[in-house]
Amino acid sequence: EPEVTQTPSHQVTQMGQEVILRCVPISNHLYFYWYRQILGQKVEFLVSFYNNEISEKSEIFDDQFSVERPDGSNFTLKIRSTKLEDSAMYFCASSEFPRGGETQYFGPGTRLLVL
Amino acid sequence: ILNVEQSPQSLHVQEGDSTNFTCSFPSSNFYALHWYRWETAKSPEALFVMTLNGDEKKKGRISATLNTKEGYSYLYIKGSQPEDSATYLCAFIGDSGNTPLVFGKGTRLSVIA
Numbered sequence: 001e002p003e004v005t006q007t008p009s010h011q012v013t014q015m016g017q018e019v020i021l022r023c024v025p026i027s028n029h030l031y032f033y034w035y036r037q038i039l040g041q042k043v044e045f046l047v048s049f050y051n052n053e054i055s056e057k058s059e060i061f062d063d064q065f066s067v068e069r070p071d072g073s074n075f076t077l078k079i080r081s082t083k084l085e086d087s088a089m090y091f092c093a094s095s096e097f098p099r100g101g102e103t104q105y106f107g108p109g110t111r112l113l114v115l
Numbered sequence: 116i117l118n119v120e121q122s123p124q125s126l127h128v129q130e131g132d133s134t135n136f137t138c139s140f141p142s143s144n145f146y147a148l149h150w151y152r153w154e155t156a157k158s159p160e161a162l163f164v165m166t167l168n169g170d171e172k173k174k175g176r177i178s179a180t181l182n183t184k185e186g187y188s189y190l191y192i193k194g195s196q197p198e199d200s201a202t203y204l205c206a207f208i209g210d211s212g213n214t215p216l217v218f219g220k221g222t223r224l225s226v227i228a
Contacts, residue, residue, distance in 0.1 A: 048215065099212040
């Protein structure tokens with residue numbers, strides 16, 4: 001069964017460093033998403049992406065964040081200068097269609113720890 | 116700010132017991148409700164997407180109901196097994212489906228053998 005994959009599974013970084021989180025969405029999906037969950041809190045939407053551009057972003061997704069689809073398979077989230085409060089589990093998701101009645105398929109997440 | 120609440124926060128049941136938990140969401144501008152099952156170190160697994168008031172969906176021993184007028188959904192597990200131990204997340208979408216998933220905090224279920 002097709003699945004969303006994410007690498008790395010864990011990443012530890014120093015405050016101020018750049019990190020890139022990688023995702024491979026399901027191959028025939030066209031809509032991609034990043035979410036995050038800070039420990040003990042709700043899963044929060046960060047950004048959605050379609051046709052090589054951001055279609056929606058939350059208040060969390062500020063200038064420190066960027067997304068890219070560098071080739072036909074990868075979808076990346078970059079955090080330019082990490083802060084302590086960026087420590088969280090980051091989930092990538094993809095869907096075949098964009099509307100809310102369609103299932104979004106999630107990857108296993110990357111746990112980011114900023115020291 | 117949309118508020119999606121799940122209760123209880125955690126639940127311990129004996130193997131073989133049936134159980135249920137609740138997701139509450141805004142009753143206005145409803146479009147869809149998603150249920151996910153998330154085991155530690157694995158991907159959240161999509162269980163159901165519910166869109167119609169009164170809808171009931173079933174997948175094996177797990178079923179869900181939806182009441183959009185009062186803004187709640189129940190998830191039921193019949194005859195709980197240890198492999199059902201996971202966090203169950205609900206996520207709400209409103210506004211004609213053009214908004215992101217808004218998640219509850221989840222219900223953590225532990226099934227004791």
